Amino acid sequence: MKMINKKISGVLLLTGMVFLSSCYKDKSTLALTELNKVGLSDPKTLTTLNVFQGQVLNLKPTLSQSLSDKMDQLEFEWSAYDNSTTSSYVVPEAIISKEYELKYLVNGDPFTLGQRYLLRLTVKDKSTGLKSFLNYNLLIGNRYGTGWLVLEDKAGKGDLSFVFTDNAVEHGIYSDRNTTQLIGPKKLELTPFAITDDISASGKRLYILADNGSQEYNYLTMVKKFDYAFEFFSAPSIIKPQVMTWTSPSTNSANRSGGLGVVINNGKMHSNLIGGFPGIKKWGDVALNPEGNTNYNLAPFATGGNSYPAIVYDNTAKRFYNVRGYSPTPIAGSLEAFPSAASTEFDMNNVGMTMIFQDSADVVKEFNAVMKDGNNQAYLLRYKTEKTDLAPRITLKKELMNAPGILNYTAASGSTSTPHIYYGNANTVSRYETSSNVVVETYSFPAAEQVTSIKYAKYTAGSTSARLLVATWNGTEGKLYYFTITNVGGMGSYTNVFNGFGKIVDLAYKY
Amino acid sequence: MKLLKYKGLFLFASLVILASCGKDKQLMFSELTSVYVEAYVDSTEYTFATSPITVVNDTIDIPLRIIGTAATTDREVTFVPKGGATAKEGYHYKIGKTVIKANEFSATVPVYVYRKPGLKDSVVRVVLELKKNADFNLGFSDRLDYKITISDILSKPTLWDAVWSAYFGTYSVVKFRFLLQVTGRTNWNSYPFPADTRFMSQRAKNALLEYNQAHGDMIDEFGQVVVFP
CATH class of the missing domain: 2.60.40.1510 (ntegrin, alpha v. Chain A, domain 3)
Incomplete structure (x- = not known):
């Protein structure tokens, strides 16, 4: 029995030793060859790269090799694919370069404005077939996102320039990206809030008004989207656009939204209403006045707010109208009289003067209108767009203006910070103070330079102060001047000047 | 005897446990669609x-x-x-x-x-x-x-009183024919979008104004002057 046990123990011991011997680590390198390992790194991969259209994307990551330098054995491939959240991931990768250093002009396919892309560098060792990868995240942005858009007239044809926040200027933007000529440019209209009209995707709108019709342009790319006629259910028989804008029920920048769309074309009112309901919203037919006819001629200005969706002025009947937002009867978009309780300082329904200018005042929801009476005297009428049942009055002030040259102004803009209207005559800009009824400051440019456009901006990127932009034209060249406005409205002297424009006809801050 | 009892119990328990191994029929929708x-x-x-x-x-x-x-x-x-x-x-x-x-x-x-x-x-x-x-x-x-x-007969749309009368008033064949002509709308038995009614009512008023200026008041089959409220 003992003998048997010994035999069994011997077999078990032998088996255990055989098993344990397999634990020995084989250090043999026989038949193994060390391969070249390519290392790729770039701190730019840690964040999303914002790349602007028109910009050259230049990337050269750090490359290391575990063996001797074998650059001639390496193949490079830069590929990109749509990496947006909405991407289906079945879109094909686009190969954009086969060089180690990427130098690629981002302009059109395969990159779309606003989309996110994954850009991948693949390095392949031709001798072994081993591949190494490095991924970048790209966001295709728009370098024209924030800055001043400048509308110019170049011998009757329109063009756009852009003044960036770093004061760089780019000219010829319109002609660079649009094939349709802009004949007789008149005005820029940019909405500061998104418009959901279902004509196209919701977003801010850019309209350029011109003699032979305005057009809607892509707010980001400034490429033409629609003809003027397309914006209407039935295009007006005479095309002479003067205003194409959207009023907002709220003035708070967080709550602003498109209330009533206002087009003034050939002195006639057309309206458009958006607000979440289905269907395509286009501008409607000519509005009728309270007498039920179209015998009116609107001044090219429109205001509006919560109480009155839109307020316009008729230079034929010499009175204000408010525009009906929505109702079956009387029909939406009609020009209507104000209730008598709205008027005290002057009669909104019977002003008796011609409107020559209107702009926002220094108090929100209040507006200054410059009027000309039958004796060629200028009056300032101030009113507001808000009322309540307990306080229905909207007229605020009527005053004979002491503002030399205001009746012949060439450009003007109201301050939204201080009680001032800046207006231009010939080569001079005057600062008229609405509270004291005097011109408190003037600034003169060289005699040959005539003021063609003025815009006041309370807030602009890169400036802690309000800014006044004044455009001049000397017969051959347009110039644009920046004035930094003091907290009491003072202009002082200009802080920047930009050259090389055509005749500037309008300015708008794009953001 | 005891062992027999235990064996019996064990056998019974085993059978009960094994019975649970049977596949339960799921409560699924099996009606005809x-x-x-x-x-x-x-x-x-x-x-x-x-x-x-x-x-x-x-x-x-x-x-x-x-x-x-x-x-x-x-x-x-x-x-x-x-x-x-x-x-x-x-x-x-x-x-x-x-x-x-x-x-x-x-x-x-x-x-x-x-x-x-x-x-x-x-x-x-x-x-x-x-x-x-x-x-x-x-x-x-x-x-x-x-x-x-x-x-192919012009008849009063079923939605006229519920929808269209608010914009166009009382129905008459003359008025309806005029609306068909100037608004271009063909389907009057479906609910319109607000933007459509805005335009249609404006277009109708303007067209009637032009008609009346050119031809005098439009009179319907009841001898009434056609008006839009």
Whole structure:
């Protein structure tokens, strides 16, 4: 029995030793060859790269090799694919370069404005077939996102320039990206809030008004989207656009939204209403006045707010109208009289003067209108767009203006910070103070330079102060001047000047 | 004796435990799929009179929906005219494909209607009803048929009082003909979008103003001056 046990123990011991011997680590390198390992790194991969259209994307990551330098054995491939959240991931990768250093002009396919892309560098060792990868995240942005858009007239044809926040200027933007000529440019209209009209995707709108019709342009790319006629259910028989804008029920920048769309074309009112309901919203037919006819001629200005969706002025009947937002009867978009309780300082329904200018005042929801009476005297009428049942009055002030040259102004803009209207005559800009009824400051440019456009901006990127932009034209060249406005409205002297424009006809801050 | 008892208990327990290993039949929906008409309104009164003379046919879409599961193959729905129809199939109308496609829960059945000379002075009707077949049971009992009326006669739209009178006032044939002409709208039996009514009411007022300036007041068949409120 003992003998048997010994035999069994011997077999078990032998088996255990055989098993344990397999634990020995084989250090043999026989038949193994060390391969070249390519290392790729770039701190730019840690964040999303914002790349602007028109910009050259230049990337050269750090490359290391575990063996001797074998650059001639390496193949490079830069590929990109749509990496947006909405991407289906079945879109094909686009190969954009086969060089180690990427130098690629981002302009059109395969990159779309606003989309996110994954850009991948693949390095392949031709001798072994081993591949190494490095991924970048790209966001295709728009370098024209924030800055001043400048509308110019170049011998009757329109063009756009852009003044960036770093004061760089780019000219010829319109002609660079649009094939349709802009004949007789008149005005820029940019909405500061998104418009959901279902004509196209919701977003801010850019309209350029011109003699032979305005057009809607892509707010980001400034490429033409629609003809003027397309914006209407039935295009007006005479095309002479003067205003194409959207009023907002709220003035708070967080709550602003498109209330009533206002087009003034050939002195006639057309309206458009958006607000979440289905269907395509286009501008409607000519509005009728309270007498039920179209015998009116609107001044090219429109205001509006919560109480009155839109307020316009008729230079034929010499009175204000408010525009009906929505109702079956009387029909939406009609020009209507104000209730008598709205008027005290002057009669909104019977002003008796011609409107020559209107702009926002220094108090929100209040507006200054410059009027000309039958004796060629200028009056300032101030009113507001808000009322309540307990306080229905909207007229605020009527005053004979002491503002030399205001009746012949060439450009003007109201301050939204201080009680001032800046207006231009010939080569001079005057600062008229609405509270004291005097011109408190003037600034003169060289005699040959005539003021063609003025815009006041309370807030602009890169400036802690309000800014006044004044455009001049000397017969051959347009110039644009920046004035930094003091907290009491003072202009002082200009802080920047930009050259090389055509005749500037309008300015708008794009953001 | 005790051992026998324990053995018996053990055997019984084992049998009980093993019995639980049997596959439970799941409570699954196994009824035959049903089908019903999904339209919010159960009828269409179609008239060619609101369309230009060049329009000789049109399509009425009838939505169907199923109760049950989608199938991996296309399934035919039996959707046929009820007896007593005055509209003749193949002449006044034709029913399109009545199929619930594979992996779908709904379908739209097109009914093609044709402008025929007789419709100028008569109205024809047909009621299409769903019938049970090998693939489908019948769904909700009150949503199994759809009535279609076809004519070429200008008649007061069924929605006039509910919708259009707010914009255009009292109905008259003269007024309606004028509206058809100036607004371009052909379907007056569907609810309009607010943007459409804005434009239509503005267009109508302007067109009437132009007409009255050129020809004097427009008078309807009742001798009343046509007005829009």
